[in-house]
Amino acid sequence: MPYDYKPFAYTPPPGLTGAEPRHKVAIVGAGPIGLAMAIELANHGVSAVVLDDNNVVSVGSRAICWSKRSLEILDRLGVGERSVTKGVTWKVGRTFHREAEVFNFDLLPEDGHKMPAFVNLQQYYVEEYLVERAQEVGTDLRWKNKVVAVDRHARHAVLTVQTPDGDYQLEADWVIACDGARSPIRAMLGLEFEGELFEERFLIADIRMQADFPSERLFWFEPSFHAGQSALLHKQPDAIYRIDLQLGWDSDPEQERLPERIIPRIQKVVGHGDFTLDWTSIYTFQCRRLRSFVHGPVLFAGDSAHVVSPFGARGGNGGLGDVDALGWRLAAVVKGERPASVLAGYDRERVFGTDENLLNSSRSTRFMSPGDGVERLFRDAVLHLASRADFARPMVNSGRLSKPCVYPLSAPDDVALPEGSRPGAVAPDAPLGQGWLTEALGRDFCLLVLGQEAPAGTGLRVLSPDVTDPLRQRYLGQAAAATYLIRPDQVVAARWVNPDAAGIRAAVEAAWEGL
Amino acid sequence: MALMTTPNISDADGFYAALLAAHKGLSEAESHAMNARLVLVLANHIGDATVLQQALALAREGA
Structure with missing residues (x-):
């Protein structure tokens, strides 16, 4: 069965009929990061209002690979077990060059952890679970509430919010922009991303089919079914498979998004035409971030703060890392237990974590999509050697999968310990x-x-x-x-x-x- | 460890001849590809990051 998108109910917010008391925290965006942020704050005794311009969960699977660390965070928020039960658990990845397997990895070689290495689960399920949990903890979720202006003051911000019944103003001590890669809040503040834009185009297709592919990540360089390019296959729940196909920068995105173009490409991958398209998207890569994630009373978390290429699953998982580092600190500031200066710790740590994600993501992208000339020469040299000599296999880079970074703390330690x-x-x-x-x-x-x-x-x-x-x-x-x-x-x-x-x-x- | 820059190959002329012989019959593009593979093979044999950095710097000099 295709996912049943149930719209969430819009109710006219109190601010339309009279000024609301100033909120402690307003979160803009009810994606996985905004919702997780609201629940995390609630767990620390701080209630937030969440504003979203839409009224449904993510259209399309989008983020699908949830790392062990993300699952531990989701578990703390109350939706971890549900996500694992519904999702497809995997830990092995295999990389092929043409028809031969050249590299494989096992992301969790030891037992004794509650959460598996990775679970594949469509973003819409994670959002559905988070919405239910946010409602349980009493979060004020406002659908069809679109923030159209931000006015920053020294100790608070004023948001202008558009609803089906008109505009209102909402004041908050803190605003967390979790409004995604194209963050309108970022634009309203005139902030720019810094970093690399890669000239490469990929097709993502979610297809529904009965098949018995293993619960593993499969990646091909130059497969015969997609000559000269790369391909990735992931299994998701509900008999849905995610296929990513590199298209090359010369491809025409308008043509490539047509089903009559997509279906023959997928037929070559799976070897038959017995499937249906569930969702497709064409995308280009970026590896970029804001210089700082803290801008007075406005804080950035998730894709609004940083974007990476998808190979490595460092987008959604990186965003949950932000939630992890921000929640306890902001809650303490809101409750008056700590000065606002502790938010510098959030900025410092997540800029560090983001840079690690950007580095890994840029390197994978460069390997997958080498520039003409010497980049391609060495990339092809590695692939050529990988089937002949073990040493070249770890150089084959189809994505280094998300792991939590180790923050560079200068804290008491003892060399005798692991x-x-x-x-x-x-x-x-x-x-x-x-x-x-x-x-x-x-x-x-x-x-x-x-x-x-x-x-x-x-x-x-x-x-x-x-x-x-x-x-x-x-x-x-x-x-x-x-x-x-x-x-x-x-x-x-x-x-x-x-x-x-x-x-x-x-x-x-x-x-x-x-x- | 430091990069060795003094002669270390006992038969320098013999190695040079062997290098050319290994490329014999390859097109220029194929030779470039082979050289790239050779760099990777030798780099792995050396392994030591400091030596590799010094080798990269020496090779780059004057380019």
Whole structure:
């Protein structure tokens, strides 16, 4: 069955008939990032109003690959298990050159994590789940509310909002622009993206067919079914397959979007005509970002702040990384617990994370779509060698899949402890009793204390589970005992073999600033 | 480790001849492609990032 788009009900907002009290937070855009942001803030005790110019979920599958880290974030928001249940779980990717497999990867080679490496799930499902969850936590969701002007003041912003019943003004202490790659808010503020635009054109087609392709990511360079170009295939729920075909910059986008052009191309990929087109799109690449994500009372998160090429699934997943880094900080500012200066920590960390995504994405794009001359020469050299010598295989770049970055913190650390849980990294999951460590970490700063007594007088919640093998392997290594300070976004803030309360308190302060 | 810039091939003339022989019969484009593969093969053999950086810099000099 095709996805059943049910419009959300528009109700005339109170601002049409009288001035509304100033809101703490207004989120512009009810895509996955805006919705996740609203729920994350609600989890931290801050209610937000969400304004969206439309009244349905995403048309077309759009973002489909949700990373392990994103699934952990979605789980914290209350929709992770649903997403995994509905989605197609995968962890293996295979890359082919012509007909031969030249490279494969397993993104989660070890057990003992609640969430799988990746789940493919159409963006419209994720949005549907997030809308339901946002309603459950009492979010003020306003459909058909289009922001047409932003007026920035020192400590608040005034939005002019267009509705079917006329315009009104809405004041908010903070505005979060989650309004996508073509962000109208970004344009209203006169802000420009910086970075690379790639001259390449791709066709995305979602097709519905009965087939038994494995739950793996399949990528081809120069396959016989699409000569000289590249192709990508992903399996989604509901018997839908995502096919990406490189078209070349010389292709005519107006012609290429016609079904009579698309269908024969897809027939060559799948070998028959027994499928229906569900959704198609033609796109070009960009790898660009705003210089800063914080502009007075207006904050940017997700595609409004940065755009990447789709190979690597770093768009939607990168946006959820923004939600992760912003929610706890902004909530503390709104509640008056921390000064607004802690938002510099959000800016610093997510610019860093974004640059890592842009770097990976640009490199993949350059490999997939090399410039004429020496770029193509070396790209073809790598592909030629990959089937003959192992060393060339890791150079084959069909996309480096999204992983959370490790923030560059200068925090207390101990060389005896494992690299994977160093300060700045997301705390690795592990089984814990009947559940999981990620579930026990919660929404506040906490101490994970293994094999020792927690120092008294930190005022922090303490988790001191029995030291199981996975915990030992991921958190102790060769050390007998350790204490970890973990942030509300589950990032390791600092760790000690010999902890003391004063050091822990200082590390909490530094963590707010992302230092 | 540092890039070796003193003679290290015992039979310099022999290697040069072997290099040309390896390209024999290839078109100019095929030779360029082979050279690109050769760079990758040798770079992997060296492996050391510092040496590779120095090699890139030396090769680029005067270009």
